Amino acid sequence: MxxxxxxxxxxxxARREGVTALGVACVEPASIGLADVGSEPxxxxxxxxxxxxxxxxxxxxxxxSSWKILAVFRRSVYCMxxxxxxxxxxxxxxxxxxxxxxxxxxxxxxxxxxxxxxGAPVRxxxxxxxxxxxxxxxxxxxxxxxxxPPPSHWDPAVLAGNLDALASEIRRHAPPAGLTQAFPNLRTxxxxxxxxxxxxxxxxxxxxxxxxxxxxxxxxxxxxxxxHEAPPAAVASLIGLGPGLTPSGDDVLGGALxxxxxxxxxxxxxxxxxxxxxxxxxxxxxxxxxHLVCAAAGEGAAALHDTxxxxxxPAAPRLGDCVxxxxxxxxxxxxxxxxxxxxxxxxxxxxxxxxxSCRVTPQ
Amino acid sequence: MTEQKVLFADPLRVINIGLELFAEDLKAxxxxxxxxxxxxxxxxxxxLAALLASLEDDE
Amino acid sequence: MPTKSEVLPSFYQDSVVLMQIAGQIRTRPGVxxxxxxxxxxxxxxxxxxxxxxxxxxxxxxxxxxxxxxDAETDAEAASALAAARELLVARRQAVERSGALRPRxxxxxxxxxxxANLVAISVPGPYAKAEAMRALKRGRHVFLFSDNVPVQxxxxxxxxxxxRRLLCMGPDCGTAYLNGTGIGFYNVVPKGxxxxxxxxxxxxxxxxxxxxxxxxxxxxxxxxxxxxLSAEVGGTMTLLALEALALDPATDAVVxxxxxxxxxxxxxxxxxxxxxPKPTVVCCLGATSPGQxxxxxxxxxxxxxxxVVAAVRGQDWSPRPFSDPDDVRRRIGRLRELGPMAASxxxxxxxxGTLAHEAHLILKDLLKGVIFNRRSGGEGICHRLLDLGAxxxxxxxxxxxxxxxxxxxLIREAGRSPHVGVLLLDLVLGRGAHPNPxxxxxxxxxxxxxxxxxxxRRLAAVASVVGTTLDPQGLSAQRTQLRDGGVxxxxxxxxxxxxxxxxxxxxxxxxxxxxxx
Numbered sequence: 027m028x029x030x031x032x033x034x035x036x037x038x039x040a041r042r043e044g045v046t047a048l049g050v051a052c053v054e055p056a057s058i059g060l061a062d063v064g065s066e067p068x069x070x071x072x073x074x075x076x077x078x079x080x081x082x083x084x085x086x087x088x089x090x091s092s093w094k095i096l097a098v099f100r101r102s103v104y105c106m107x108x109x110x111x112x113x114x115x116x117x118x119x120x121x122x123x124x125x126x127x128x129x130x131x132x133x134x135x136x137x138x139x140x141x142x143x144x145g146a147p148v149r150x151x152x153x154x155x156x157x158x159x160x161x162x163x164x165x166x167x168x169x170x171x172x173x174x175p176p177p178s179h180w181d182p183a184v185l186a187g188n189l190d191a192l193a194s195e196i197r198r199h200a201p202p203a204g205l206t207q208a209f210p211n212l213r214t215x216x217x218x219x220x221x222x223x224x225x226x227x228x229x230x231x232x233x234x235x236x237x238x239x240x241x242x243x244x245x246x247x248x249x250x251x252x253x254h255e256a257p258p259a260a261v262a263s264l265i266g267l268g269p270g271l272t273p274s275g276d277d278v279l280g281g282a283l284x285x286x287x288x289x290x291x292x293x294x295x296x297x298x299x300x301x302x303x304x305x306x307x308x309x310x311x312x313x314x315x316x317h318l319v320c321a322a323a324g325e326g327a328a329a330l331h332d333t334x335x336x337x338x339x340p341a342a343p344r345l346g347d348c349v350x351x352x353x354x355x356x357x358x359x360x361x362x363x364x365x366x367x368x369x370x371x372x373x374x375x376x377x378x379x380x381x382x383s384c385r386v387t388p389q
Numbered sequence: 390m391t392e393q394k395v396l397f398a399d400p401l402r403v404i405n406i407g408l409e410l411f412a413e414d415l416k417a418x419x420x421x422x423x424x425x426x427x428x429x430x431x432x433x434x435x436x437l438a439a440l441l442a443s444l445e446d447d448e
Numbered sequence: 449m450p451t452k453s454e455v456l457p458s459f460y461q462d463s464v465v466l467m468q469i470a471g472q473i474r475t476r477p478g479v480x481x482x483x484x485x486x487x488x489x490x491x492x493x494x495x496x497x498x499x500x501x502x503x504x505x506x507x508x509x510x511x512x513x514x515x516x517x518d519a520e521t522d523a524e525a526a527s528a529l530a531a532a533r534e535l536l537v538a539r540r541q542a543v544e545r546s547g548a549l550r551p552r553x554x555x556x557x558x559x560x561x562x563x564a565n566l567v568a569i570s571v572p573g574p575y576a577k578a579e580a581m582r583a584l585k586r587g588r589h590v591f592l593f594s595d596n597v598p599v600q601x602x603x604x605x606x607x608x609x610x611x612r613r614l615l616c617m618g619p620d621c622g623t624a625y626l627n628g629t630g631i632g633f634y635n636v637v638p639k640g641x642x643x644x645x646x647x648x649x650x651x652x653x654x655x656x657x658x659x660x661x662x663x664x665x666x667x668x669x670x671x672x673x674x675x676x677l678s679a680e681v682g683g684t685m686t687l688l689a690l691e692a693l694a695l696d697p698a699t700d701a702v703v704x705x706x707x708x709x710x711x712x713x714x715x716x717x718x719x720x721x722x723x724x725p726k727p728t729v730v731c732c733l734g735a736t737s738p739g740q741x742x743x744x745x746x747x748x749x750x751x752x753x754x755x756v757v758a759a760v761r762g763q764d765w766s767p768r769p770f771s772d773p774d775d776v777r778r779r780i781g782r783l784r785e786l787g788p789m790a791a792s793x794x795x796x797x798x799x800x801g802t803l804a805h806e807a808h809l810i811l812k813d814l815l816k817g818v819i820f821n822r823r824s825g826g827e828g829i830c831h832r833l834l835d836l837g838a839x840x841x842x843x844x845x846x847x848x849x850x851x852x853x854x855x856x857x858l859i860r861e862a863g864r865s866p867h868v869g870v871l872l873l874d875l876v877l878g879r880g881a882h883p884n885p886x887x888x889x890x891x892x893x894x895x896x897x898x899x900x901x902x903x904x905r906r907l908a909a910v911a912s913v914v915g916t917t918l919d920p921q922g923l924s925a926q927r928t929q930l931r932d933g934g935v936x937x938x939x940x941x942x943x944x945x946x947x948x949x950x951x952x953x954x955x956x957x958x959x960x961x962x963x964x965x
Contacts, residue, residue, distance in 0.1 A: 097460030104460065144458065146556075159552040203467060225483055228498050232490070266488025266510060269470070270463040273488055309489050311510040313460060357463035399565060401629045404557045406579055407570030407593070411632060414879045415568075420629055423557045423564070427571050427579075 073154065074131050074161070076168030080124035082320055084170060086111035087127070087155065093148035095158065096312065098136045102126075103157055104313055105148045112316035115155070115163055121351060122171040124325035125316055127155075129163050173324075173331035176288055180338035186375045188342040192333075192368060195349045196361065202226055204358025205233050205274040205365055229268055233275060236264035237369070240282065244373035247294040257301040265302065266310040274362040276306070276314045280321035281366025287324030288334050289374065295324065327355055330363055337371060451518040452525040453505035454533055455487065459513040461536060466513075473532045478524030479517055484532070487512040554582055568631060569618075570594055576619060577601035584608050584616065591631050592618030592673065599680050602673070606684040615692075616685060618673040622649030625656065625669035627698075632671075633849065633880035636918035640665020642756055643699035645689040647672050647706035650800030651731075651749055653878060653914050654941065655705055658753035660916040661939075664760070667699040668692075677709035677717070687720050694724040701727040701760045703752050704743075707805070708735035727759035733806055749806060750940035769946055769960040771939055777961055779936060780950055787906055792869020794948050795862050796833035797855050799848040800914070803874045804835040807945040814949045814956055829867065831952070834858070849881045856892040863896025863907060870908045871896075872948045874941060877915030877926060886926040890933030897934070908951055909935040912944040 079087075090107040097104040102116030114120070115127045116135075122128065135142060146158040153166040200206040207230040239260035246255065261279075268274030279302050286295040299322035306318050320326060329351035336345040352360035403422040405412040412424035466484045473482040483500050485491040487508025495501040500516045508514045515532045519525035551557040558564060567583035569576060573596030580590045584605065592605075597619035609616035617624050623646070624631045628639030635653050637660040644666060646652035652669050659665060670692070672685040686704070693699045702724055709717055709732065721728055721743040728743040731752035737745035744759070746752050751767050758765030770776045794811070798804035804820070812818045817830040821838060834841075836848040836855055848855055855873075862868040871893065875885055882888075893909050900907040911930055915923045930937055938944040950956050 099460075099462045144460070159556060201467075224481060225494075225498055225500075228494060232494050232497065263490065265490060266486070267490035267494065269483070269485055270466065271460060271486070272463070273486060273491065275490060309510065311460075311486055311488070314486075357467045359463060398627070401566055401626055401631075402561055402564045403566045403568055403631070404554060404561060404564045404583075404588075405568045405570075406554065406557075407568075410880060411568055411570060411593070415629075415631070418629060418879075421561065421563075423551065423561045425551050425554060425557045428552065429572075429575060 073164045074129040075164045075166075076127055076129045077118060078122050078171045079127040079165070079168045080122065080171050080320075080325065082124045082323070082325065083113040083127050084168075086113055087150055087165065091150040093150070095142060095144050095146045095148060097144055098140075098142045100136050101131075101133060103135055103142060103161075105157070106312060110312070112312060115157065121355070122328035124173075124320040124323075126171075127163065127165075127168070129168075131161075131163075135161075171328070173288075173326070173328065174335050175331075176335045176338040178290075180289075181340075182375050184340050185337055185371055188337045188339075188345065189368060189371050189375060191342055191345055192337065192349065192364065192371075195346065196364060196368075199349075199353060200361045201358055203269055203274075204362045205229065205237070205268060205278055206358070206361050229274070233264060233267055233278075235260045236262075236267070236275065237278070240264070240278075241369055241373065244282070244286075244294075244370055245377055247291060247297075248370070248374045249377035256297050259301075261298070261301055262305045262309075265306050266314075268358075268362070270356055270359055270362075272314040272317060272356060272359050273310060274358060276310055276318055277356075277359045277362030278366040278369070280318055280326055281330065281363035281368075282370050283318075283321040283366070284324060284326040284330060284363075285334060285367040285370035288331065289338075289370065291370075295322070298322075326363065327352070327360070329355065329360070330367065333364065334367065337367075450520075450522040450525045451500055451502055451516065452522070452529050453500075453502040453514060453516040454529050455504060455508045456513040456515065456533070456536060457509075458511050459536070460511070461513060465536075469532055469535050472535070473515075473517060473528050476519075476524070476528040476531060478520040479528050480520065481518040482528065482532075483514070483516050485514050485516075486510060487514050554579065554586070558586060564588060566591060566626065566631075568593070573597040573619070577605060580605050580616065581608060584612060584614055587612065587614070589615040589626075590617060591624055591671075592616060592621055593632055594618065595620040599675065599678075602675060602681055606676075606681060610684050610688055613688070615670060615689065617671045620675065621671035621673045623652045623669065624671040625652075625666045627668065628666070630669075630879060633878060634669075635660070635878035635914065635916045636920075637916055638665035638918075639667070641667055641698065641700040641760060642703060643667045643693035643696060643701070644669040644703045644705065645672060645686055645693065646670070646704075647674055647676050647686065648802040650876065650914070651705040651733075651802040653800075653876060654749040654803065655703060655731075655753045657914050657916050658750045658940070659757065660918075662753065662757045664757050667696060674707075677706055677713050679710040679712055683709060683713040683717055687716065690720050690724060694726065699726065701729070701756045703756050704728070704730045704732070705749065705752060706732050707802075708732050714738065727756065729756040729759065733802065734809055747809070748940070748942040749802070750942060770943055773961045776938075776943075776947060776950070777957070780947075780954075780957070783908060783936075783951060784954070792905075792952055793829050793867045794831040794833075794870045794872050794952060795858075795865075795868045796831070796872035796945075796948075797858055798833065798835050798874050799837055799855070800874050800876050801835040801837050803876075803912075803914070803941045804833050806941055807872065808833050810942055810945045811949055814946070815953060833872070849876050849885075852882060852885060852888045852892075856888055859889075859892040859896050860899070863899035864903075866903070866905065869906065870910060870948045870951050872944060873909065873911040873935075874944075875911055875913045875915070875926060875930070877913065877919040877921040877923065879920065881921070884921060884926075886921075886929035886933075890929055890935065893933060893935060908948075909933075910938065910944050910948045910951070911935050912938050912941045914941075 093105045093107045096106040101120055102114050104114050106112050113127055114125045117131050117133055118128045141160055142158055149156045155163040196206055207226055239258045243257045264275030264279055266273050283298055303322055306315050333348040333352055336342045336348050401420050403415055405422055406425040406427050412422050415422040470482055470484040488510045500518055505514045505516050517525045517528045566589045568591040569579050570593040571579055573594050576594035576597045580592050583590050602619055605616050622632050623634045635657045637656045642659055642664055644652055656666055670689040675681055676685050677683045693702050718738050729752050730743045730745045744755055746755050755765050796807055808820045815831055819826045819830055819832045821835055841854050897907050917923045927937055938947050946960055
């Protein structure tokens with residue numbers, strides 16, 4: 027798959043061990059808040075302890091006990107509740123995230139012996155989550171994860187310098203698929219090989235108006251004299267656009283939403299969230315929609331938050347490690363989220379605004 | 390006397406719980422069969438299993 | 449440019465896998481473009497622009513996966529599409545085949561087979577009630593092979609079954625036939641017009657095999673478990689089954705096979721038998737007929753089959769000691785030429801408990817000193833019958849119908865014994881039985897004979913075979929092996945017992961071979 031140069035091994039080792047050191051900073055003990063109906067016997071079925079779970083995941087699991095399997099992947103199982111909530115039960119190497127329930131699970135959840143199939147029932151009984159009849163996950167001792175916030179005061183000059191470093195990482199390593207092609211400053215220098223380029227070219231072309239509209243709007247809301255407008259309709263053209271399990275356009279919007287809220291533009295985040303979520307339900311699928319909802323609330327993959335922290339910190343410590351962690355998300359999903367993040371960061375730099383929220387006239 | 394169900398005018402369709410041998414023989418005879426990989430519930434405690442089963446059926 | 453698409457509904461696949469598959473498809477011969485996208489509106493527009501949209505692809509919803517290929521020829525497009533589909537679906541199919549086909553509970557199995565009408569249960573006895581009760585409450589008939597089920601559990605189960613007009617066949621039911629299909633340990637017999645209710649699995653097998661030999665077949669063979677006619681259980685399932693067969697349009701005649709019922713139960717049973725408007729034959733081994741009544745009572749399993757067949761054919765029938773007395777006379781004569789066999793003991797080694805019981809009932813009327821199910825005891829010449837399926841022989845090992853070792857050891861031991869002159873054996877074929885039971889039996893008999901002859905003794909072997917030509921072991925192949933091994937084969941268990949008695953007590957010939965009863 028991807029080939030990395032020497033020197034990346036540290037991060038890869040950390041990832042292999044499970045939760046990255048980067049994401050652990052904000053872990054706190056959680057009371058799951060579920061009435062423990064006594065240790066429920068699982069028979070001879072092994073039960074895997076949850077190590078870490080996101081707050082939205084915890085809220086969903088507490089409020090509903092009746093679920094079903096939505097999708098099965100190698101390291102994770104997506105579950106959907108009767109009311110449409112989504113959680114992702116998976117191996118720690120996924121990294122922490124708002125929908126992730128990380129447990130000490132085997133690494134081949136889609137293996138034939140596991141017998142896990144979409145549609146099978148999932149039931150929470152007290153603190154035990156029974157995934158079909160073969161897998162039990164114990165929520166009792168799981169710790170809550172919250173994203174690491176960036177420093178409350180950050181310097182645009184620092185951000186600018188670090189954004190260049192980020193751009194160079196993306197240029198060197200982003201795959202031809204996805205929307206990194208569409209971002210004008212991040213076009214890869216190496217020409218793409220194979221047939222993919224025609225489709226990728228069309229993708230970039232299709233995403234162009236949306237990205238341009240988003241960029242223009244972001245510059246308007248992050249400037250010293252913010253223009254109070256809701257994001258233009260063209261922004262919504264990114265929803266559901268592109269390859270991958272989560273369409274690239276969704277990932278870009280998600281990255282932008284997370285960055286806006288993390289960097290303090292709360293009202294802008296709200297406005298973009300309204301524009302995005304109103305249409306997202308019908309224009310993308312349940313898993314991507316669930317991620318967008320979290321992003322609208324300002325939460326995404328731990329690696330993305332860590333990248334933001336690095337971007338805002340002098341000398342961007344461990345930026346390479348963070349980017350590698352983000353890149354491990356999906357095929358191009360992580361990169362596409364970085365595009366969204368970079369759009370917000372570059373808008374902030376262009377307008378010279380340093381933190382604090384602005385107000386957007388409600389529509 | 391209450392109405393007696395007609396005895397198996399339909400072809401046999403079986404769920405087999407326990408010895409796999411029976412399921413294999415049924416399959417070999419062309420019978421539709423699903424085999425259940427049974428394991429003792431509740432930590433191999435028959436009394437608890439019976440109690441849980443009777444509670445379950447009251448739901 | 450031929451473009452072909454396929455939509456995989458509700459198909460979430462890892463991005464990396466999607467990318468890999470798209471990449472692989474693009475390298476296939478003739479492929480110009482290929483895309484693997486989720487079916488969102490934005491992607492439909494994108495595919496349309498790229499010339500990759502088709503009528504098929506447009507059907508995709510956001511949660512569906514679109515596979516679309518544009519190739520030089522139709523055939524190449526179709527082939528690439530098929531390859532993509534194969535790669536994506538193969539893993540799920542493997543899981544389905546091995547995973548989903550192995551549900552862990554009744555309810556998940558019912559989701560896979562909602563039309564299931566029977567649940568066959570063979571879990572350990574203490575767990576049987578929970579499983580069987582669940583099945584009954586789901587409205588399904590139950591075949592309950594499990595034994596060591598507490599009697600109160602059986603009472604509860606059968607009361608529930610009675611309430612719902614469902615069959616609870618067992619506990620301790622090893623054989624059943626429903627609508628022509630055998631379940632458990634059974635002989636392959638044709639579907640036919642005779643209905644059986646049996647409190648004995650081997651008994652049902654014997655009757656079913658005999659019916660097949662006579663050119664008839666079974667409509668249903670309903671096992672009720674060995675304890676159904678006890679006082680506690682009260683014959684619940686027997687009564688329900690008799691009622692069902694009385695009403696069943698496919699059943700022209702009814703046979704009941706059991707041990708003697710408890711006398712309270714006998715009254716209820718008799719009343720039920722009177723209500724069956726079809727020819728009925730009863731074989732309650734060891735019981736005598738309660739008197740006048742519609743049903744015909746016989747004393748042997750094969751006789752039950754003979755009598756019911758005669759009844760449906762409108763023929764007369766009466767029991768005889770041997771179906772072919774001349775043949776028996778000849779064979780006894782040949783045996784005597786080899787030397788006197790009188791004053792030696794019979795050792796009966798049975799894999800079917802009911803067959804052992806039947807042999808015992810017959811022999812105790814003909815001979816003195818017949819011992820049943822005791823390894824030791826008895827003075828002088830005695831005749832010993834052992835049911836090798838009994839608990840003492842089967843703790844921690846398979847049933848003798850599957851594992852011949854216990855019987856082999858006892859046969860070899862008999863060869864060393866000065867008291868044993870005749871081995872009396874049953875051989876039960878059918879599904880679930882040993883694939884070639886005659887072979888180890890014949891080998892053991894030959895070894896025992898050699899040992900006996902070395903000690904100046906003779907050892908005869910007499911057997912009957914419960915089986916049909918359709919059984920996997922092959923009835924004639926088994927018989928041939930036995931015959932070639934010097935074993936005397938008789939057509940029924942009863943005849944084999946009488947033949948053995950004739951060997952050790954020749955003057956029985958007067959009653960067995962001459963007179964008609």
